[in-house]
Amino acid sequence: KTQLMREKKDFPKADVLFTDCTYAGDTHPDRGDTEKEFERIILRTLRKCGKVVIPCFSVARTQEILLVLAKIGEKINVPIYLDGMMGKEITRIYLRYAEALDNKNLLRAIKNVIPIEDHHERMEALDKTGIIVTSGGMVNSPLAQFYVQSISQDRNSAVILPGFVAEETGGYEMKTKGTLTIDDQTFKLKCAIYQLNFSAHADSGEIKELVKIVDPEVVIAMHGEEAGIKGAMNIAKGLGKKAVAAENGKFITV
Numbered sequence: 001k002t003q004l005m006r007e008k009k010d011f012p013k014a015d016v017l018f019t020d021c022t023y024a025g026d027t028h029p030d031r032g033d034t035e036k037e038f039e040r041i042i043l044r045t046l047r048k049c050g051k052v053v054i055p056c057f058s059v060a061r062t063q064e065i066l067l068v069l070a071k072i073g074e075k076i077n078v079p080i081y082l083d084g085m086m087g088k089e090i091t092r093i094y095l096r097y098a099e100a101l102d103n104k105n106l107l108r109a110i111k112n113v114i115p116i117e118d119h120h121e122r123m124e125a126l127d128k129t130g131i132i133v134t135s136g137g138m139v140n141s142p143l144a145q146f147y148v149q150s151i152s153q154d155r156n157s158a159v160i161l162p163g164f165v166a167e168e169t170g171g172y173e174m175k176t177k178g179t180l181t182i183d184d185q186t187f188k189l190k191c192a193i194y195q196l197n198f199s200a201h202a203d204s205g206e207i208k209e210l211v212k213i214v215d216p217e218v219v220i221a222m223h224g225e226e227a228g229i230k231g232a233m234n235i236a237k238g239l240g241k242k243a244v245a246a247e248n249g250k251f252i253t254v
Contacts, residue, residue, distance in 0.1 A: 001031065002200050003067035004060060006102045009213070016254050017216040018246075021224035022164065022201040025231030034196050039072050041158060041194055042131065046078055049129045050156035050191075055144040055171065057137035057163065058086040060200055063094055063106055065133055065162055068198075070109035081125045083116040084135025084143055126150050137163060139170030145182050151191050152180065158192040163199050166225075171195075208235045218254050222246040 001007035045052050056062040062082070069080055082088060091110060098107055113133075116122055125132055126147075136144025139161070148170070151157040165171030170180055174193050179186050202210065211219060219236035221229045221243065233243035244252055 002064055002198075003071070004064045004101070004103055004106075005200070011210065011213050014214050014216050016218045016220065017211065017214045018220045018222055019207055019210065019232055020201055021207065021221045021228040021232035023199060023203040023228065024207050024221070024224060024235060025227040026203055027205060028197055028199065028203040034198060035068055035071070038068060038160065038162075038196055038198075039075070041160060041192075041196075042069075042072065043075060045156070045158045045192070046076070046129060048156040050154060050158060051126065051129060051151050052131045052158050052160060053144075053147045053151055054131065054133045054160045054162060055136045055139050055148070056087065056133055058084060058090045058135050061137060061163055061198060062087040062133060062135070063091055064198055064200070066091070066109045066113060067103060067105060069131065069133075070105060070112065076131065079125070079128070079130040080113050081116050081130060081132045082110075082113045082134075083122065083125075083132060083147075084141075087133070087135040088115055122146070137161075137171070138165045139174060139180070145170060145180065148174070148180055148189070148191075149182060149187070152187060152189045153191070155190050155192075158194060159189075161193070161195040163197065164201075165195070204231055204235060207232055208239070211236055211239050211241060216241060218242045218244060220244045220246055220252060 042052055054065055056065055095107055132147055134144050134147050139148060148159055161171050174180055175195050178189050219241050221232035229245050236243035
């Protein structure tokens with residue numbers, strides 16, 4: 001369950017279940033608690049007249065964060081900006097088919113957001129206290145790196161990573177080392193760095209619940225790193241199911 005999508009429980013029975021397993025070895029924190037921490041970080045940063053940069057995946061995560069910001073509402077008396085070609089275009093597509101959304105509030109949320117179209121507007125946004133939602137969730141894109149570098153030496157500002165960052169990405173380096181490397185140049189970050197779990201991927205408990213509901217003979221684990229693959233397979237085996245890991249070039253007969 002997220003701001004963007006309601007929880008689904010009415011899955012049909014199936015013989016084979018392919019499951020994402022990004023977080024099959026973990027348990028998510030309570031989403032309500034995550035949103036409260038998100039609000040606390042933002043309000044604390046704004047009280048110091050700092051800037052908040054939120055690098056987001058363009059599909060679903062950007063729109064989720066805009067909805068969470070809308071919930072905070074009047075407590076945020078600063079401009080909210082949206083940058084990144086893909087993030088803006090995906091948001092337009094969501095709005096084009098708004099009747100299909102579980103949460104109809106995205107249109108209201110986007111009305112309070114200022115789209116950034118060029119470098120001049122980026123510099124204007126960085127010249128004042130505000131919130132910038134940008135494409136590039138793992139801080140590997142030049143745009144996300146530009147924003148992080150722009151506030152990197154400001155102790156009053158903050159970067160919020162609202163989800164998963166893979167190893168060997170800018171976000172992972174920021175989280176583990178407090179540095180960011182751009183074009184072979186590494187610099188220390190003086191701004192605050194936070195990582196919050198806004199993931200829409202199921203965790204171990206939710207995957208276990210899914211396997212119980214679908215009741216398949218075979219569970220095929222995919223879209224996960226080694227720990228997640230093992231986690232999903234252990235869940236399946238624990239429920240008496242055959243478990244298989246999907247691999248590149250591997251044929252699976254069912």
